[in-house]
Amino acid sequence: MxxxxxxxxxxxxxxxxxxxxxxxxxxxxxxxxxxxxxxxxxxxxxxxxxxxxxxxxxxxxxxxxxxxxxxxxxxxxxxxxxxxxxxxxxxxxxxxxxxxxxxxxxxxxxxxxxxxxxxxxxxxxxxxxxxxxxxxxxxxxxxxxxxxxxxxxxxxxxxxxxxxxxxxxxxxxxxxxxxxxxxxxxxxxxxxxxxxxxxxxxKDALADAIRDMEKIYVDPALKRYIVKLMKATREHPSVKLGASPRASVHLFNGARAKAYLYGRDFVIASDISSLFETVIGHRLILKGEALHKGTGLRNLLQEIVDTVEVPKVSR
The missing domain is CATH 3.40.50.300 (P-loop containing nucleotide triphosphate hydrolases)
Incomplete structure (x- = not known):
């Protein structure tokens, strides 16, 4: 490994x-x-x-x-x-x-x-x-x-x-x-x-890297953390359209790829939170009142990350 x-x-x-x-x-x-x-x-x-x-x-x-x-x-x-x-x-x-x-x-x-x-x-x-x-x-x-x-x-x-x-x-x-x-x-x-x-x-090196990346370990608590983040986008009062299950998969795969590029064989919570804005931001539609109040998308996404509890994992 x-x-x-x-x-x-x-x-x-x-x-x-x-x-x-x-x-x-x-x-x-x-x-x-x-x-x-x-x-x-x-x-x-x-x-x-x-x-x-x-x-x-x-x-x-x-x-x-x-x-x-x-x-x-x-x-x-x-x-x-x-x-x-x-x-x-x-x-x-x-x-x-x-x-x-x-x-x-x-x-x-x-x-x-x-x-x-x-x-x-x-x-x-x-x-x-x-x-x-x-x-x-x-x-x-x-x-x-x-x-x-x-x-x-x-x-x-x-x-x-x-x-x-x-x-x-x-x-x-x-x-x-x-x-x-x-x-x-x-x-x-x-x-x-x-x-x-x-x-x-x-191409062969890329194919090998993809196979290696798929072996990266993700703790069940971190999988639940991803889902909680997605659910928070769907339930936020300023969001009209939240993130889809496809977004969950993208964030999950992205976290594994980031861990691989950073030389780890396991995902940590910051792999997930650091990718949250780039993976989720373009999928959300804010409600009219949020836009009227000037609620920034970046601030909203950071608010979600800050409010969802980060799990404690042993590895």
Whole structure:
């Protein structure tokens, strides 16, 4: 088990070191995406223009020795542009399916809220079951598979807000924020001497890591702690729509992945509470009076964490 723990620490450090060649000060975001990757989840990066959302997604994909596709979401994008289309072949005298960009390991859905709900919904099956259905046939997507989507929260014209069902498919929503003064100076320095990011984690290594992560021990009291947190979101007087059971599963898997990356073979309570905001925040809908009173979502989530008793476990 000690060797397994060392593998987790080594993996995240390798990825961080590669991405630092082109991106500065985003270690927490890198860690979140890696947690989602190991958990079979997907990530929504929501932040202002120009803060490195697309750069982070591209750099993360480059650090993995996996296939990568990017698709720019636009209002005229059709589901077939994403999934693929069957075209009649004169040579074979039959329809031949041509795969779309969704058949990859890492899919960057850039500005996902700029496309219509019809096209957005074509991602639902892929994100939940790692498969797509075309012409009555079910086609499995190669593992690992992760969707990294980006959107700008301040742009409303020409956008289609993601519905609750779509948001619930994303394991995490993260933001990057502005860099510090020193970090921004370093960004300018990196742009003078751009470096090539190498693939440092293979598909086989990822598959091994996922198997190792699934062996991480979670005390029954911590499982109950996760459920109590979910229940608190559903019963809070300021919340109209609370977290779903899918959110419980995502938080459970995320806690195991975080423990693995931090070199432990067991989950602790802080693994759960530290991921609570990124895993749960985008799933909640606040009531009108809460919005009117200016109740911040972050403060509400922290209130829930503070009020739910942390269990005492022996390990």
């Amino acid at each position: 000690r060797k397994i723990r060392q593998k987790g620490c080594r993996m995240i450090n390798l990825v961080k070191n590669e991405i630092r060649k082109t991106l500065v000060g985003k270690d927490n975001a890198i860690e979140s995406i890696m947690i989602a990757m190991l958990s079979g989840g997907h990530v929504l990066i929501e932040d202002l223009p120009g803060l490195g959302k697309t750069t982070l997604a591209k750099a993360f994909a480059a650090s993995l020795d996996c296939t990568y596709r990017r698709i720019q979401f636009t209002p005229d994008l059709m589901p077939s542009d994403l999934i693929g289309i069957s075209i009649f072949s004169k040579e074979q005298q039959k329809f031949v399916f041509h795969e779309g960009p969704i058949f990859t390991n890492v899919l960057l859905a850039d500005e996902i809220n700029r496309t219509s709900p019809k096209t957005q919904s074509s991602l639902l099956e892929a994100m939940e079951e790692s498969q797509v259905t075309v012409d009555g046939r079910t086609l499995k997507l190669e593992a690992p598979f992760i969707v990294i989507a980006t959107e700008n929260p301040i742009e409303l014209q020409g956008t289609f807000p993601l519905p609750e069902a779509q948001l619930d498919r994303f394991m995490m929503r993260i933001s990057l924020g502005y860099p510090t003064t020193d970090e921004e100076v370093e960004i300018l320095t990196l742009k003078e001497n751009p470096a090539l990011i190498n693939g440092v984690i293979t």
